[in-house]
Amino acid sequence: MITLLPFLLGGLMMPPTPGVCVWTPEYYQIALLPTRRVPEARQAEGAAHVSFVESPFGIAVTRAGHYRYKLELRVSGLREIEGHSYVAWLATPDLKDYQRLGPMPANNVLSTEVYWNKFIVFITLETAAAPEDASWQGPVVMRGMSRSGLMHTMAGHGPYQQEPCTVYGYY
Amino acid sequence: MRCRAAVAALWMLTVPALGQHQHHHMAPPVSDSLQWRMPPMDMSMPMMPGLEDALPPTQPLLPSMTTPPQARPGEVIPLADGDTLHLTAGPVTRTINGQSLTMYGYNGQYPGPMLEVQQGSTVIVQFHNHLEEPTTVHWHGLRLDSRFDGIAGISQAPVAQGEAFTYELYFPDDGLYWYHPHLREDMQQDLGLYGNIRVHPGGEPEAAPVHxxxxxxxxxxxxxxxxxxxxxxxxxxxxxxxxxxxxxxxxxxxxxxxxxxxxxxxxxxxxxxxxxxxxxxxxxxxxxxxxxxxxxxxxxxxxxxxxxxxxxxxxxxxxxxxxxxxxxxxxxxxxxxxxxxxxxxxxxxxxxxxxxxxxxxxxxxxxxxxxxxxxxxxxxxxAYRSHFDRPPDKELELSVRVQQLPLAIMLSMEIDTLYVPPVEWNDAMPMMNWLSTGAQVTWVLRELSSGLENMDIQWSFTQGDVVKVRLFNNPRSFHPMHHPVHFHGQRFLVLEIDGVRSSNLVWKDTATVPVGSTVDFLVDMSNPGSWMAHCHISEHLQSGMMLGFTVEAQNQPR
Incomplete structure (x- = not known):
């Protein structure tokens, strides 16, 4: 399974456009894909655009060296469901840390900052009664992963094909 | 002893990577001839198959093994308008981490002397080369006369061993500058040839008083x-x-x-x-x-x-x-x-x-x-804001080409490139990096309008031109990396990064173009002469990442 992982994950990303210069930070852009768990959101599409928070130094990092990114979620195709709202979230890949970004606004554009090394962005469908201080209760309707999430062990891949990845803590 | 050996063997079996490093060239030299030694690295990382005995395809080089004078800490040298400084590049002995090392120094010092000057002044530097190789001195950031910019082949001939060169330095801007070689700076600068210049403002102080x-x-x-x-x-x-x-x-x-x-x-x-x-x-x-x-x-x-x-x-x-x-x-x-x-x-x-x-x-x-x-x-x-929103005058794509790298490195780089960070803060693949040389790697500045690359690009401007240069660091190249891009002899503003306008500007001479980013420089072509722009990662410069440009004089008084 682990051998296929980078290629499966790679399929989630925007495909490269050979020979064409892209004048946007498209490389780090996060495709938000529908999960098809909610019929009203099956046709949804969108992306999380990634750029540096403005800084005197051009690049923006925290005291600990994490990149400080501005994240702008832009989605379409989320049909309204009475008594429910679509809520955006950020989380580390292991889900140990998460942050509620809040309901998607009427224009379906939501901005925030993030400084995690690897993170996932997702939108859930929550009932009006769902508490704001708890984790998500409803189904995930869209999700995407930071480009950095593609980085994983080389053990078992390429020139390290014979390297037993379990030795390094991967299964 | 036997027990210790058994524990070591068990450890190597437990972490198989360790056993794979036995062929690495990590031993001290066994003869007078200089030999390659692999740089220190994380020994728990497995050896890349096929590279057990690999060495960089170039001869190893260190400064002569003679024992030059012991280096001393850098001095501060105040210089008034019209003063002359004698500056010598030569070998020194340095002690770092308890090791006695033959390195280089300006005036036998580490760092080189810090020059204290006044904005608007002119200083003469009589430079003498006591190294065993040619060198020059580049006065980084100064908008000086291009004849004294220190670029071998553009502004001057290399200063050979035992020879001298006279630089005339002019300081139109206050702030902090530095000087360093512009010939094999990957080695000469790394060996200790660098020093600062503090240009005190002629007008208002730069900020509130400090202690x-x-x-x-x-x-x-x-x-x-x-x-x-x-x-x-x-x-x-x-x-x-x-x-x-x-x-x-x-x-x-x-x-x-x-x-x-x-x-x-x-x-x-x-x-x-x-x-x-x-x-x-x-x-x-x-x-x-x-x-x-x-x-x-x-x-x-x-x-x-x-x-x-x-x-x-x-x-x-x-x-x-x-x-x-x-x-x-x-x-x-x-x-x-x-x-x-x-x-x-x-x-x-x-x-x-x-x-x-x-x-x-x-x-x-x-x-x-x-x-x-x-x-x-x-x-x-x-005075420059009217230029902020116009289209770029020049567009550059930053990328890399490689040839004849070992197959294992190529395969590893393909996996590695699944994610490339905006900035490489550490040497994450030290063996692969060490083995790559300037003969195999070409870092590229490519002009989009002409397709010209690196020193085939020769831009011409007129003094007073304000030029918007758009730099795109292509993340789809084989192994992209950030590039701190330096323009000689001019100043520029970093207007935008990825379409985000900077609201707090500062005049720069070097700024980073992160991987995947598009960065707009607004360059004030104020200083006539022949110049270059390049990546300031020394090995990228030595691997081709530079271009030339001239600024025609408009007979304006400086």
Missing amino acids: LEQLLILDDVLLDKHGLIPWGEEVPTHALMGRFGNVMLTNGVTDFAIDVRPGTAVRFFITNVANARSFNVTFGNLPVKVIASDISRFERQAFAESVPIAPAERYIVDVLFPETGTVAITNSIQAIDHFRGEFYPHVDTLAFVHVQGAEAVPDHRAAFGQARENATVTNDID
Whole structure:
């Protein structure tokens, strides 16, 4: 399974456009894909655009060296469901840390900052009664992963094909 | 003894990577001839198959093994208008981490002497080359006469061993500058040839008063227990990522420290002279007030958590040390282990500030808490704002080509490139990097309109032109990396990064173009002559990443 992982994950990303210069930070852009768990959101599409928070130094990092990114979620195709709202979230890949970004606004554009090394962005469908201080209760309707999430062990891949990845803590 | 050997063998069996390093060239030289030794690396990372006996395809090179004079700490040399400085580049003996090393120095010092001059003054430098190889001196950031810019083949011929050259330096801008060789700087600069120039403002002071002004020249060197890891003789090694050192030097030493009193406001003048390493400089948990960068003050002083600084950049920042105790100045980064596919926090201690004794006087706490506006800077920039929104005049794509790299490296790089960070803060693949040379790697500046590359690009401008240069660091190239791009003899504004307009501008001569980013420079072509622009990662420059341009004089008085 682990051998296929980078290629499966790679399929989630925007495909490269050979020979064409892209004048946007498209490389780090996060495709938000529908999960098809909610019929009203099956046709949804969108992306999380990634750029540096403005800084005197051009690049923006925290005291600990994490990149400080501005994240702008832009989605379409989320049909309204009475008594429910679509809520955006950020989380580390292991889900140990998460942050509620809040309901998607009427224009379906939501901005925030993030400084995690690897993170996932997702939108859930929550009932009006769902508490704001708890984790998500409803189904995930869209999700995407930071480009950095593609980085994983080389053990078992390429020139390290014979390297037993379990030795390094991967299964 | 037997027990210890058994434990070692068991450990190597448990972590198979360790057993794979037995063929590495890590032994000391066994004869007078210089041999390659592999740079230190994480020994738990497995050996890349097929590279067990691989060496860089160039001869190893170190300074002569004779014992030159012991180097001494850098001096501060005040120079008045019209003064002459005698500056000599020569071999020195340095002691780093207890090892006696043959290195280079200006005037036998580490760092080279710090020149204190007044804005608007002119100084003569009689330079003498006592190295065993040709060199030049580049006066980084100065908008001086191009005949004295120190670019071999453009502004002057190389200064051969035993020869001399006279530089005339003019200082039109206040701030912090530096000087270094512009010939094989991957080796000469790394061996210690660098020094600062402090240009005191002719008009208003650069910021509120502080108790202490302190230089911080940041560098790293690559050592193992036998001494300096050799450089490539014909071409540089470490052509992929640049030569990262494993020992941090601040002002030329590993244990730099200052003593201050509680409440002391310190103005730090920071220069990154490393070949490749970008630092993220922190002062404990203290806030940093950012005053100025390469060629000017910022429009507005700003508070920050840290100072990310790329090779050749300078920042002037204030830090107030409020309480008794010791504050570590560190390089704090999220390093990457590409083999494991993980980020990990990494901290290098660069220096210590010991805070003790009676309260500093006068009290600068209130002044430190205020961020000033610099109207003179804003007024200066106002003349350029009409150019901000027009299309770019020049468009460059930054990329890389490789040839004849070992197959294992090519395969590894393909996996590695699934994610490339905006900035490489550490040498995540030291073996692969070491084995790549300037003969196999070509870093490329490609002009989109003409398709021309590197020194085939020869732009022509007229003095007074304001040129918008758009740089796109193509993340789809084989192994992209960030590039601190330096324009000689001119100043520029970083207008936008990825379409985000900067609201607090500063005049620069070097700025980082992160991977995947599009960065707009607005270059003030104010200084006539023949110049170049290039990546300031030394090995990238030596691997081709440079272009030329001329600025035709308009007979304007300087």
